[in-house]
Amino acid sequence: MRGLLACATLARRAAAAAAGAAPARVRHLAGAAEVAEAELKKTALYDFHVANGGKMVPFAGWSMPIQYKDSIMDSTVNCRTNGGLFDVAHMCGLSLKGRGAIPFLESLVIADVAGLKDGTGTLTVFTNEKGGAIDDSVVTKVTDQHIYLVVNAGCRDKDLAHIGEHMEAFNKKGGDVKWHIHDERSLLALQGPLAAPTLQLLTKEDLSKMYFSDFKTIDINGSSCFLTRTGYTGEDGFEISVPSENAVDLAKAILEKSEGKVRLTGLGARDSLRLEAGLCLYGNDMEQHITPVEAGLSWAIGKRRRAEGGFLGADVILKQLQEGPKIRRVGMFTQGPPARSHSELVSSSGENIGEVTSGGFSPCLKKNIAMGYVKSGLHKAGTEFKVVVRGKSYDAVVTKMPFVPTKYYKPS
């Protein structure tokens, strides 16, 4: 996802609020969707959000709820205590089908897709020729000839152009792969301890047999859904791809079955949750010039892929695996004001050693947390340095991630 906050709205309100005065200065997470509000796309749940007190903001060309009536702080904590329901229909789901689907996808990502058990998935990275990240994505091998994947809303056009171009070339050489972009479906995320118990009330499928990263096509609340046990919060939960005409009914059913404990949760809390879980936000913590190795995602490079390569930028990445990358992503606790994206990291002698790529106040830990990149060697837990916020230096210390322990549902 590109940076979360509503700069288009900000710009408009700032202009209105300060007639004649200088433009407002608000420093926070980057990301501007410079689209006139009339052109923003709406998900199937748009009216439902508004009716439920959703505060709509532009995000990646869509009008999305940043929060509802409760504060981002309360919303974040509620997701971990009870559960949160997120509209993520702005993200792009697609299926790749055909005999060539697996070898084709493997030419573009670092994952060992062939090695996945049917009906399981994994986090992966689409790479470019330099080994940098084009996007991150959860890919699922449904069968040998069907892969289902979800990519970020902010990268939709870029990713589809990239995949499309390579698919054409692949097919020209005799490959056999087709795609279907699931614009007829809406993606909802249900996360937290009440996710499974609530969802169980809406399906006959025994969810206790479905583990983290598993995928099934099942009937939920009367419609055929793609269900993946995955998420972006660190909690146990699911992403549900439902036919768009049934999306509102499903959302209502989930909220009702939970007796109000599961609450509609917006993008503001979603960002706090993923940061607490130590997960990258594409556009902040991962970008075109950052490799999966630098981003700490070497674990996602399949063993066979390390030996064989065969994906874009493999030479750069394999070399980094051998020699170690020059920079590394780390988690940090910082003092003083929350350290936001692009805050400089310096050694005690004032020498630049890196920068923050995501940061904020953790609603669950009640302290500042941040993610950033530092020179290799300074990335071990316990390493101390300084972060610069508004010209002043404050203490920072490297810590392991996730900041908040994860609760993925795995076999015991």
Next chain:
Amino acid sequence: MAMAASSRLLWASRAAAYLRISTFPRAFSTGMCLSPSPPCRRGSYSTRFALLNSVPSFGFQDHLGDVVYVELPEVGISVSQGKNFGAVESVKATSDINSPVSGEVIEVNEKLSEEPGLVNASPYDKGWIIKVKLSDSGELSSLMDEEKYSKFCEEEDNH
């Protein structure tokens, strides 16, 4: 004549260059609350001292969100009408705090380092931010009164 202030609330002005309002998603502006010290006499106020409180905008309860950190200026520094003197942090955003008046900072609310949430919970009372010795009491007349400010916020809400 060191009168403790009192009585009416004067609010941040929209007028031209006086005040820059940082917005996400609403204005977080510093209003001037001439702090009532009981017994208070309505209609009279000190022209020497002002107590600056955060002025929560109408509409959304958590326009700024829960305040998690307040960056305070040092005692003794000067503030100028319309200029930034500190910052307020919420979970997701940073907002500048701009002063509606000019003068010298004579006291800052140290309690805010331990309890930044006072800015949300008790904006007119315990959540005061700084005390300013006014250098130009004429500035007071350029500020909106409560009624005008309510109207201003309603208009903003309807955008």
